Amino acid sequence: MPSLASTFKSYLLICLLLWPTLSVAESFVAQIRHAKLIANDHNFSVQAKIDYELSPTAKEALHKGVPLTWIVRLEIRQIGSFWDSTIYKQALPYQLQFHALLNQYEVLTPNNESEMFLTLNAAFRFMSTPNFTKPIPADLLQTGQHYKLAVKCQFDRESLPVPLRPFSYLDAQWFLSSNWYLWPIQK
Template identity: 25%
Template sequence: MRLLALCHLSFIILLTLYSSHVFADEGIIVSDLSSDVIDQKVTVDCEVQYRLDDRVKEALTNGIEMSFLLEIELRQENLYWLDPLLSQLQREFRVKYHALSKQFVMVEMGSHIERSFPDLYSAFYYQHRIHNAALTNTNELDLKQKYYFRARARLVSENLPLPLRIKSYVSPGWRPSSGWTVWPM
């Protein structure tokens, strides 16, 4: 009986993980991450495709403001369970529909740059490429060690209005995320 319950639980967990993975593939994708050294700094390039669920697009069109966050980390490989974080880059932007102008207003949180786009595609296309984003200085790297990059882009469900936030806890469609994508350095 206990074994059966354990199998049942394992099946549910696997199913949840699988469904989450499927949503990650169809929603937001981080790809083509490459690194370079420019002026003694490790920089990365990558592309992010934001292909959102219709419900999310509908919410945006109805004036719901949404935040998206891109996280890029440089970590050192470790034999132990936790790889130490060497450097981290976060880029967050908010999107909101402006009914009067019929424009989607995008605000980059770090730089507070504000831009308007006539459609969502343009707005997200504007954010689709990260170019020469500096992560760390090369002198902080140990050549004997192995490092890797990992990147994730996601809708920040914590910033959603409360009713949608609760929905996002139970519905994976309301918390689109690319999941962590890993590249060796």
């Protein structure tokens, strides 16, 4: 039977979680090292390098069997006078899950293929180079126009178990998404 103190602690937690001010003491966000557009014969491909990081809470959740999902978002934006317009977008979801029996990490690729890794670093290494398989048509970019390549690695909170979701928006331990990485394109 939970004590009165623990009940009070729960209420206090609720209040604290609902409190809008957040304490971000340490950052665990993913970093996009680089991203660039490579011109091929008839299309473009994108190369990117992402460094993933897990907070202690996220690491504990992973080892307790909670699958974690990142969505690597790719956008090509045309620079406008007032605002940019997105002319192309692509999203690649990567799901990382730990298998306690085999003591291996499984990465579910955007193509629904499963890759098993003995270490977490090996899994992250695999995920660090997203495979944008869908080529970008060459005629998408007009000559004389200015474009930006935008890449972001977004941690998908909505794929977490339901009880974790509300708090993942408030707890800095779950702020695992990267910022937008912007790379100018000139054609």
